[in-house]
Amino acid sequence: MQHPNPAIDLEDIGALIAPHIEREGPMLPMLHAVQAAYGFIPREAVGVIAETLNQTKAEVHGVISFYQDFRDAPAGRHVVKICRAEACQAVGGSALADATLGNLGVDWGGTSTDGKVTVEPVYCLGLCACGPAAMVDEQVVGRLDEERMTALLRELRT
């Protein structure tokens, strides 16, 4: 992001991470708390966390960049994670994923032009006996086919 986001307030970030300061290994809980609030890890938060934990910003960046979950820019309003792993592939998961990406006109990680849906890959949701599986925000869905996926996406985009 080029410009500081006016909606992001350093005090808010401080309040988000404060409950975790006394915990052992507070970094991941802090990052999760920030991402839960903003949908991504704003640049400003990196500074606050670095200062609080007495680390450099580069170190905090290093941690953020290691993990798939942490985003450095906002995603669409909804995030659809489609399972790409083997058990879902065995029941047509790849074709479903390709069709979904095609319908939305995006690649993995991309967001539909209306800003409503971001599609991300996920490697197993533990729904391997009822695949193809996906997670829409925090809701799990199984036994998906193109028809159900299309209906789901339509719902998310209206």
Add this chain to the structure above:
Amino acid sequence: MKVYVPRDSAAKAVGADAVADAILAEAAERGIEIDLVRNGSRGMVWLEPLVEVESERGRLAYGPVTADQAGGLLDGSLESLGPVEHIPFFARQTRLTFARCGLTDPLSLADYEAYGGLTGLRRAIAMTGEEIVQQVTEAGLRGRGGAGFPTGVKWKTVLEAHADRKYVVCNADEGDSGTFADRMLMEGDPFTLIEGMAIAGLGVGATQGYVYLRSEYPDAIAVMEEAIAIARANGLLGPDILRSGRAFDMEVRVGAGAYVCGEETSLLNSLEGKRGVVRTKPPLPAVEGLFGKPTIVNNVISLATIPVIFEKGAAHYAAFGLGRSKGTMPIQIAGNVKHGGLFETAFGMPLGELVNEVGGGTASGRPVKAVQVGGPLGAYLPPEQFDTPFGYEEFDGQGGLIGHAGIVVFDDTADMQVMARFAMEFCAIESCGKCTPCRIGAVRGVETIDRIGQGDASAIDLLSDLCETMKDGSLCALGGFIPYPVMSALTHFPDDFGARKEVAE
């Protein structure tokens, strides 16, 4: 009228919440009083949402139930599958670790105790650390996370290590495709894991536990957190567990989408708030683990099996199984299979029986082409190897591994070159980057398979050499074992490797 609708995420993923709502609404309309319990799953995932209704014949099963069948269910016009425990898939099992899963309300401590819960912990409280560790050793329990390392040996090392603080870390990262036993257990019987970790703490003198739980499991996270709060409120965790004068507490830590963080040392780095890079061993985590302190790292199923060992005795547990694979294993049957789900049984059942009889063959009705056992690092086994008994040594002898006991079934439409490429791609995506054979090798592997796919037959030898290099030169099993799926695919299905056939065939 007592009705059970699972809260397990596999059930929710196929509509269990809507079914539960519909049952309540229809009951209200009919003026029927309903006691609706959101239980765990019985593990028969192909029947989910599997609803149970209490009757004089036992708990009658219905499934898969849709929301619009709720009225029929209440009126008795919906056909039942009979008593749930008589369904052949269920009746054939030996449920030790999963004895309560699906039977009880996962968050009812009263249910938990009524079905044997806390008996093990009470026994353990009366024992010394040495006696506790001895029980685990005698049970012959081996790590269920993949490596099969004897749990008693690990605990003994932590017990004998001198330190001001020790930890019990539960590995709930369950990243392997085709596996969901950890998830089902945590969502369906979370107190078992808590009890197991408390016994571990008493055994080795650890006072703090962490459950490192993957972020892909929001339902399991919610249930575990609630269960821990209930346990704490009831004196099962805290400064004085069950008035023993001994302290043990625990909390959930959420992962962040890295497969490699299931590797124990990477997991510890992640818990410490660092990049999840694998550490060189030694030192073992048992000696220098979390924050440099002696640490037990065990899989969910290893720890959740501890209570039944203490409840029924080590000898009882060890009497099940085959050779050095003692006890039972919750086997997860997934992918293109008719009867997918969790099947707990003593070690020793032949792979083919699991796939064809228990699992009922493919869901598509086409012939089975191969199964992948043990997650993304496990070998693809063709039907010719289906007489292999399910056991650590037996699979090793066949060039495979049982890992976390997931079996993923593929029918004859599977393209093994695509699966081999996916294995390499997965390794490239998930590599922690510490060693070259894995980090660079996996990228080369994808390129090499693409060359094979373009008709360059000379690339096949290159792929074999590359796999040798990765096997020998990788620090952990991610880079070291990825050659298993790749080479088994190549060895057993050479016809799938080569120029891509035209689609219009």
